[in-house]
Amino acid sequence: GENVEQHPSTLSVQEGDSAVIKCTYSDSASNYFPWYKQELGKGPQLIIDIRSNVGEKKDQRIAVTLNKTAKHFSLHITETQPEDSAVYFCAASINNNDMRFGAGTRLTVKP
Amino acid sequence: DAGVIQSPRHEVTEMGQEVTLRCKPISGHNSLFWYRQTMMRGLELLIYFNNNVPIDDSGMPEDRFSAKMPNASFSTLKIQPSEPRDSAVYFCASSLQGWYGYTFGSGTRLTVV
Numbered sequence: 191g192e193n194v195e196q197h198p199s200t201l202s203v204q205e206g207d208s209a210v211i212k213c214t215y216s217d218s219a220s221n222y223f224p225w226y227k228q229e230l231g232k233g234p235q236l237i238i239d240i241r242s243n244v245g246e247k248k249d250q251r252i253a254v255t256l257n258k259t260a261k262h263f264s265l266h267i268t269e270t271q272p273e274d275s276a277v278y279f280c281a282a283s284i285n286n287n288d289m290r291f292g293a294g295t296r297l298t299v300k301p
Numbered sequence: 302d303a304g305v306i307q308s309p310r311h312e313v314t315e316m317g318q319e320v321t322l323r324c325k326p327i328s329g330h331n332s333l334f335w336y337r338q339t340m341m342r343g344l345e346l347l348i349y350f351n352n353n354v355p356i357d358d359s360g361m362p363e364d365r366f367s368a369k370m371p372n373a374s375f376s377t378l379k380i381q382p383s384e385p386r387d388s389a390v391y392f393c394a395s396s397l398q399g400w401y402g403y404t405f406g407s408g409t410r411l412t413v414v
Contacts, residue, residue: 224403226402231407234344279344286396286398286401286402287351288349290346292343
């Protein structure tokens with residue numbers, strides 16, 4: 191089955207700096223790659239996603255890139271703010287079924 | 302839209318007791334997923350349904366775990382008998398089958414003592 195690895199496990203940045211989280215996946219058939227943000231006491235919330243026919247997608251301060259050949263994808267957050275502090279998860283699936291998650295990255299944005 | 306609704310939010314039970322977790326997916330969503338989250342193992346997919354039919358239950362850890370979806374608006378995850386190692390946060394998520402991300406509920410924090 192699909193195996194998703196995520197790095198780093200923790201990330202601390204100064205407010206206004208950029209943050210980058212990287213993931214790799216094992217199953218070349220995977221074609222859907224969402225990113226989730228989880229705040230304390232809540233369920234994961236979808237923040238951005240990318241499909242295998244697209245190399246990059248941007249939504250305001252958040253962007254995701256996908257390299258199908260290397261089987262890795264990354265989340266980029268620019269101009270970080272304290273409210274960006276949370277745990278971020280990458281995931282991979284085939285046609286949105288059987289979604290497998292990375293281990294998570296705890297992002298801390300220091301004011 | 303009220304989102305995915307899970308109940309109870311917290312459950313404390315004694316080892317050996319039966320535990321039932323409940324989930325109401327978003328109206329119109331036809332896929333439902335049960336996940337378990339622990340510090341050690343992260344988010345694990347337990348089972349998922351498409352159009353109320355169980356598709357893959359290979360993530361269910363043992364026969365003590367069972368899940369049902371009697372209709373499009375309700376699903377249960379049952380643990381019988383419960384053990385301390387079942388302590389975790391259990392999430393239910395729903396989606397439109399196809400190209401959409403999942404919407405997660407707020408989870409049920411289960412503690413088995």
